[in-house]
Amino acid sequence: MLAPDTLGPTLTLGEILVEIMATDPGHGFDRPLNLRGPFASGAPAIFIDQCARLGGQAAIVACVGDDDFGRLNTDRLAKDGADTSAIAISPDLPTGTAFVRYRPDGGRDFVFNIAKSAAGQIAMTPAAKALLAKAGHLHVMGSAFAIPHLWALLEEAIPAVKSRGGSLSLDPNLRKELMTPQTAARLAQVVAQCDLLLPSGPELQLAAGLPDVPEAEAVAALLTRVPEIVLKRGDQGATLFTAESRIDQPAFAVTEIDPTGAGDCFGGAYLTARRLGLPPAPCLQLAAPAGARNVTVLGPIAGATTLPAFDPLIASSTGHRT
Amino acid sequence: MLAPDTLGPTLTLGEILVEIMATDPGHGFDRPLNLRGPFASGAPAIFIDQCARLGGQAAIVACVGDDDFGRLNTDRLAKDGADTSAIAISPDLPTGTAFVRYRPDGGRDFVFNIAKSAAGQIAMTPAAKALLAKAGHLHVMGSAFAIPHLWALLEEAIPAVKSRGGSLSLDPNLRKELMTPQTAARLAQVVAQCDLLLPSGPELQLAAGLPDVPEAEAVAALLTRVPEIVLKRGDQGATLFTAESRIDQPAFAVTEIDPTGAGDCFGGAYLTARRLGLPPAPCLQLAAPAGARNVTVLGPIAGATTLPAFDPLIASSTGHRT
Numbered sequence: 001m002l003a004p005d006t007l008g009p010t011l012t013l014g015e016i017l018v019e020i021m022a023t024d025p026g027h028g029f030d031r032p033l034n035l036r037g038p039f040a041s042g043a044p045a046i047f048i049d050q051c052a053r054l055g056g057q058a059a060i061v062a063c064v065g066d067d068d069f070g071r072l073n074t075d076r077l078a079k080d081g082a083d084t085s086a087i088a089i090s091p092d093l094p095t096g097t098a099f100v101r102y103r104p105d106g107g108r109d110f111v112f113n114i115a116k117s118a119a120g121q122i123a124m125t126p127a128a129k130a131l132l133a134k135a136g137h138l139h140v141m142g143s144a145f146a147i148p149h150l151w152a153l154l155e156e157a158i159p160a161v162k163s164r165g166g167s168l169s170l171d172p173n174l175r176k177e178l179m180t181p182q183t184a185a186r187l188a189q190v191v192a193q194c195d196l197l198l199p200s201g202p203e204l205q206l207a208a209g210l211p212d213v214p215e216a217e218a219v220a221a222l223l224t225r226v227p228e229i230v231l232k233r234g235d236q237g238a239t240l241f242t243a244e245s246r247i248d249q250p251a252f253a254v255t256e257i258d259p260t261g262a263g264d265c266f267g268g269a270y271l272t273a274r275r276l277g278l279p280p281a282p283c284l285q286l287a288a289p290a291g292a293r294n295v296t297v298l299g300p301i302a303g304a305t306t307l308p309a310f311d312p313l314i315a316s317s318t319g320h321r322t
Numbered sequence: 323m324l325a326p327d328t329l330g331p332t333l334t335l336g337e338i339l340v341e342i343m344a345t346d347p348g349h350g351f352d353r354p355l356n357l358r359g360p361f362a363s364g365a366p367a368i369f370i371d372q373c374a375r376l377g378g379q380a381a382i383v384a385c386v387g388d389d390d391f392g393r394l395n396t397d398r399l400a401k402d403g404a405d406t407s408a409i410a411i412s413p414d415l416p417t418g419t420a421f422v423r424y425r426p427d428g429g430r431d432f433v434f435n436i437a438k439s440a441a442g443q444i445a446m447t448p449a450a451k452a453l454l455a456k457a458g459h460l461h462v463m464g465s466a467f468a469i470p471h472l473w474a475l476l477e478e479a480i481p482a483v484k485s486r487g488g489s490l491s492l493d494p495n496l497r498k499e500l501m502t503p504q505t506a507a508r509l510a511q512v513v514a515q516c517d518l519l520l521p522s523g524p525e526l527q528l529a530a531g532l533p534d535v536p537e538a539e540a541v542a543a544l545l546t547r548v549p550e551i552v553l554k555r556g557d558q559g560a561t562l563f564t565a566e567s568r569i570d571q572p573a574f575a576v577t578e579i580d581p582t583g584a585g586d587c588f589g590g591a592y593l594t595a596r597r598l599g600l601p602p603a604p605c606l607q608l609a610a611p612a613g614a615r616n617v618t619v620l621g622p623i624a625g626a627t628t629l630p631a632f633d634p635l636i637a638s639s640t641g642h643r644t
Binding site for chain 1: 351419
């Protein structure tokens, strides 16, 4: 069961980045291009920013460089109401960067600097421990399974939050091709303790440990371990599965500008609304436009939004995204 | 005396970067901007690219990441005729990056990732040793005094090249505010062995170890140690000083688009023409348009050029840059 917001903030651990986007589609970065950026980014940061903007208590354990890119992110999170006390500043490593270019086929090419940036230095600082001691919920991003040291932090954070009555959510955020036996074992360990699972598409089967089974079979297997699953289907909407019910939430009709971060905004909005006391159905109705609105705005965090911003979208909804 | 090109290639050691430029002037990178990039960059790479494009033998010891930014640089240098055999590829560190934004007052703001990028991993690899064994000239960039490990490589490279009859040039490329006693000692050690010194503006006094003296006094002191000095004065041209003569070279009339790399192109062209056997005066007449042309093109290496490209500039020269 998800712990109420009154127990303490939703906490996440993970990478803060800036994203630099090529404005013209194509392949790679092998010549000078028109770019736009830096945009505040990093899946955990997008998620927690959306939590804060919906009025939930929200905090992040992270590390940025002592540069404009770090300040851009920290300022954004603080302005949106997130607790930034546990964002450490590396004295010598730069803020993580991700150059992104959309391919004509909708795929993406990247040039990353994450593991060897300040984002690779996330540690259980005194400020992080202080947050952990009062957190009401921990949200785990699958990227934590891939960043060195982050798993060790989770092994401390999960029992700490659980032991004080806090709850746990997971966005697997993993690709099948990147699964190692170690990653699979860690994933299974988190799934087993999860109160809310937020997979996208085939991550459902990965989370179930059943890569090739039909959706219904993966859902049935997971419901023996996880009480609440929201399957994110991108422009096909989302589906809530619990032992008692299934709710299908259509997507919203929007023109896609930049899909990066849509799933994170969806998840942050859903979790926050649940922790603020709403039942699943209205939470889905809030989460869908949160994800949809993010798609309409350039910049992964730029689309995170407050409740009033949803109203025009909800009013104009045709039930399908274009 | 400068060793002829026939003795072996001009070799340099140092950082290869991509540069990402803000297209609108202003301060810093604290919000999303229009950018253009990645451009091949890094002062040693710009210098050696210009050497190669003028038809001199040219090689660089460097390290890039296993990413598009590294390939962009290596492909450019190879296409322009430089020996890229000693450009190592780091398996885990990204290619260095420099975000640059011009301020309205002509100053520049940067966000760098150099020391903690692949550029910080330059090492005396077998490929680098092989180049050293056949180099005819070593060009030292002052940035080598600041990048960890690079000084140790220079302490091996300078005597190796000198002992086989090779010559040495230095572009101090240092700012007074960054001078430590250690940097000053290293600078003095290289100056004492130098066959050609290529300072810009007040670097002349820094190289003389006499920070506050008039130009003539610094020149006189340096000429007791260095046989040939070319003082780069930006849009005021350049001056050659030897024990026997002084030649003033006016700048060329061009519209400034991007001054980054102009001094490196000037130096690379001058040195290469000298090593190919031309006396100082015509070398200055080649170097000035090489620097000037670089200023007219966006991207630090993009302006490096071959001899025919100089002709229109030389033909249209009014003797002053606008």
